[in-house]
Amino acid sequence: MESELALVRDDPWLTPYTNAIEARRDRFSEAWGTGLRSEAQLHRTNGLLFDEENQQWTYHEYAPHAHQLSLVGDFNNWDNNAHPATRDEHGNWHLTLPADTLTHLSSYKVCVVGDNGTHHRLSPFTRYALQNEDTHEFTGTVWHPEETYQWKNEAPPKPTAPRIYEAHIGLATEREGVGTYDEFRTFVLPRIAKLGYDTVQLMAIAEHPYYGSFGYHVANFFAPSSRFGTPDELRAMVDEAHGLGITVVLDLVHSHTVKNFAEGIREFDGQEGYLLHSGPAGEHEQWDSLLFDYGHPATRGFLLSNLAYWLEDFRFDGFRFDGVTSMLYHHHGDTTFDHYDKYFYDGVDWSSVTYLQLANALIREINPQALTIAEDFSGMPGCCQPPEEGGLGFDYRLGMGIPDHWIKLLKHTPDEQWDLNVIWNQLSNRRFGEKTVAYAESHDQALVGDKTLAFWLMDKEMYWHMKKGDENPIIDRGIAFHKMIRLLTMIAGGEAWLSFIGNEFGHPEWLDFPREGNDWSYKYARRQWSLADNPKLKYGGLQNFEGAMLQLVRDHKVLESAPAQLLNIDQENLSIQFERANLIFALNFHPHNSIADYQFSTHVPGTFRHLLDTDQPEFDGLERLTPKTLHHALDGHLSAYLPARCAVVFEKV
Incomplete structure (x- = not known):
């Protein structure tokens, strides 16, 4: 008998787990039916x-x-x-x-x-x-000014395919110090809007005692960080974003809390286990933090009220839930997810599953247009399906394997040995019916201990050879690959796009917050916007290309369309072609083999116009192609010049 669960119908491999999925649906329904809305106030x-x-x-x-x-x-x-x-x-x-x-x-x-x-x-x-x-x-x-903040702007409609700018208020200033809500409102938000992002994802908003924790060791869940300004200055920033048509998502940390006794909730009532698990179950050894007891009514009320607070009092438009994998499993993801048993029987924290379902349901009840994103690398089935179907209820999951794959490739594999089939599989292999946020790099890759794409590609050469007219093979390769990797990832990797602040123009340095080891310096805890704005430097070309990509996906509704369809992989020439939203994307990763009259199948005949390429001069390319050139695919094969280390986009006319 066919199951009534859409989740199982979409994935027959889940049939043996129908009872488990129904059970998590029923646990949600029972909890949701107890008047949860009042509990979250x-x-x-x-x-x-x-x-x-x-x-x-x-x-x-x-x-x-x-x-x-x-x-x-x-x-x-x-x-x-x-x-x-x-x-x-x-x-x-x-x-x-x-x-x-x-x-x-x-x-x-x-x-x-x-x-x-x-x-x-x-x-x-x-x-x-x-x-x-x-x-x-x-x-x-006490925050009790004589006049309460007066909101000016309505929130924009929920984005159908979010183009997300991940940002940290404190490091968003060029000066060596902590940036403010007001600085972000007046300087950064207009940049974000001008580039074409429609969503900003804000980190480190809830108060945290250690600045260098990046905001992930939260102590005060209802207090916006005073490092960046006052509560009303945060409201003004959210308000301004709405006026610019930008959706504002809070990077939410409900996966753990700081150990600090003085600032946090640890043993608040005098005993271990206040809102948290007691004993070893209450400690996350890798994160050096404490863990919530999601099955306790008081904990559930505290966390659900926290969601309502940010939505109602500060008008955030949704949440990116941090550490979802750690929440879902008692082992916190310290396993290989190589069998479906791992999602339903082995170490699953069912109280956490129910909490996440309730959280998503509550968020939708407060704001039906709210956006929720899960940071889950386990691949939990149903992550982005409704709780009523046994899912967790998120809109999107992060494609966390994508940036890891790019960094691993750049770190260990020479260009000429890249396996395009493996790359394509990494980008396209995602669960049917569940939307993915694609990204080539995020804050994780920007921190000391790792490197951004730009730094992996160009490293110290960026300090000396980013002036226009300064020819350098390492810089040329890095700029070309930076654009190609981001284009390929954006188009083939998911239904939404995320970029971390500064990565859009290849910010040359990692992030290192003030600490004893660097003499408490802010030199590397800031963003040097002047690099992108300086017409004599090549950073602006990378930023221009980001804007062109964002306009492309917006104008052609690329991310809203069906997943990309592979047309051709040519491992010998390191070239790949695929189609999405009636656009043809052709990329040549070969170090030196530019191909004249390269032919590949388009599956349909017609005339195609050269719409965009990474080689254009405004993107600091080598200008080897002519935009708007027409190509005729009479027999379903398109023939075009495909330069080395270049990507070209064609549209059918």
Whole structure:
């Protein structure tokens, strides 16, 4: 009997796992039917809030094992006994204070008396935390200005095929220091829009004690990082992006939390296991962090409310969920996913699966146009299928194997030994019906310890030979391959595209945040926009090509169309041709073999116009081709000049 699950119908290999898929569907349905929407509103009640209706301050906190909670701060000289809270039978603590007790920018913490002693802690619902420059201590800070932020722009429609610009606010400035929300709003957002990206994915927004963690060791899940500015400056930045037609996605970290006791939620109520697993199950050894207990109602309410908070209070348009593979499995992905049993029986954390299903359902209920992306390298079936079908509910999954493959190829294999069949399989082998975000490199490849595509291709030569007119074979090869790799990946790799900030113009250096090993320098924790803007340098050519690619896929709806169809692989000449969205893409990776009158099948007769090529002078190419040239494929074979290390795009006319 044919299964009613679309997931199984699309992939018959899943038939033996029908019961397991139905079970995860049923667990979701049961949890979703318990009035989850109200459960995800803790950001409206918990923590320190001002009650406009009753003109008073309220403080609510869940701390079931604490002996006593009280509010302390500069408003009561940090007196542990001045403002005690009272506990109800469910482990929730409550306190009300007159309106004049605290003011805008008052400092506060929670005095928690528990089994581990008496400590001043940051509330898990802290909404703004400022760091002392001398002691580096974070302190909760009241954000209650006289006038609330007035939103100006509506969010743009959900992109049908996102062109994503992955960015970090702090390193988005050219000066040696920490960039701000305002700088990003006024300088970077217009660049992103002008280039043709329709989505920005923001890293490191939730507060984190160590800047060099890239924002992935979150301590305060409800506090936008004060390093970059105020909560209202973040709102203004999101608002401006919307005005430019840009969707704003938050890089969300619900996969783990920082170990830090002073800043984080660790043992908040005095005992191990507050919102987290206890013992070894609560520690991620590779990440040196702590793990949530997704099966606990309090944890679920905390995290789901966090999603609602960012969507409602800051109008983010969706999330890129970090570390999904680690969440899905008790072994956190430390295995080879070589059998379907690995997705349904071996080490799966079913509580996490249900949480992710609930998270996606909640996000859609709050904003039906929201965009969600999963960072999952395991290939979990159903990742991008609706929870009602037993899926996880994401819109897209990241094509994480693609950048790894490119880096491995550049690192270990000479050009003339590239296997185009392997490359094509890496780009095209993805699960039917589940959309992929393709990318040739992301922040992972930009960090110290790895290299970007540009650095793998050109390395130190970039420091000396990027001036126009300076001929250098390493630079020539690097610029040509940088464009070709990104074009091939964008067109053949998925249904969306992602580029990390600065990679679009081949930023010459890795990322290295201030640390003791580099004398706390910001030299490598910034983006040198002047390189791309300098007409005497070749970086601008790479940036121009990125813009041309983005315009191509936008104008021809390439990423919305069916997957690319292979036309020809010529391993001897290292050339490959394929079709997508009625466009023909022809690439020649050969180091020196330019082919006159190269013939390949188009499957259909017709006339094709030379639309775009990587050799054009505005892309710092060698200008060996003539744009708009017509080619006739009368017998279904197209003949064209295909220069070495060049890609050409043809459109049928």
